[in-house]
Amino acid sequence: MKQRTLTILKPDTVARRNCGAIIARLEQEGFEILGARMVRLSEEQAMAFYAVHKDKPFYRSLVEFMTSGPVWPMALERDNAIEHLRLVMGATDPAKAAPGTIRQQFASSIERNAIHGSDSPENARTELAFFFSAVELA
Ligand code: IDP
Numbered sequence: 132m133k134q135r136t137l138t139i140l141k142p143d144t145v146a147r148r149n150c151g152a153i154i155a156r157l158e159q160e161g162f163e164i165l166g167a168r169m170v171r172l173s174e175e176q177a178m179a180f181y182a183v184h185k186d187k188p189f190y191r192s193l194v195e196f197m198t199s200g201p202v203w204p205m206a207l208e209r210d211n212a213i214e215h216l217r218l219v220m221g222a223t224d225p226a227k228a229a230p231g232t233i234r235q236q237f238a239s240s241i242e243r244n245a246i247h248g249s250d251s252p253e254n255a256r257t258e259l260a261f262f263f264s265a266v267e268l269a
Pocket residue numbers: 184189193222223241242243244246247248250
């Protein structure tokens with residue numbers, strides 16, 4: 132069944148000019164891009180987006196990284212989109228990411244790991260709504 136998920140091309144991807152390669156990969160994987168808009172997150176916005184991690188030791192640094200430059204959130208649609216994106220992204224730590232995954236190919240560290248992907252249907256809904264209105268994705 133068709134499902135929607137949110138990805139974000141993170142500041143390292145934009146800075147290293149890997150957006151095109153990653154978008155091409157996502158399209159090859161059968162994702163349709165329903166919405167995309169380059170944004171610069173404020174500290175408050177990055178903190179809110181990653182609020183589930185607020186007690187983690189890496190939270191402060193993550194917020195700093197995510198506000199360090201423009202990011203490119205995208206609404207994606209595909210069969211089984213959430214799980215498939217997680218598979219194609221690879222593990223959070225590029226050192227543990229499977230060969231051929233986006234993070235194995237493009238991430239520079241466990242923090243600067245190229246791309247975000249929603250991890251559940253509930254979080255996909257919340258995260259899509261964080262960046263896109265219902266009208267934009269209609
Ligand atoms: P995910 O992006 O694979 O779902 P999460 O555990 O949700 O990973 O963590 C959110 C983001 O926080 C990661 O993508 C990465 O940028 C950063 N992060 C996660 N774990 C660490 C860590 O141990 N050190 C530094 N940054 C981390």
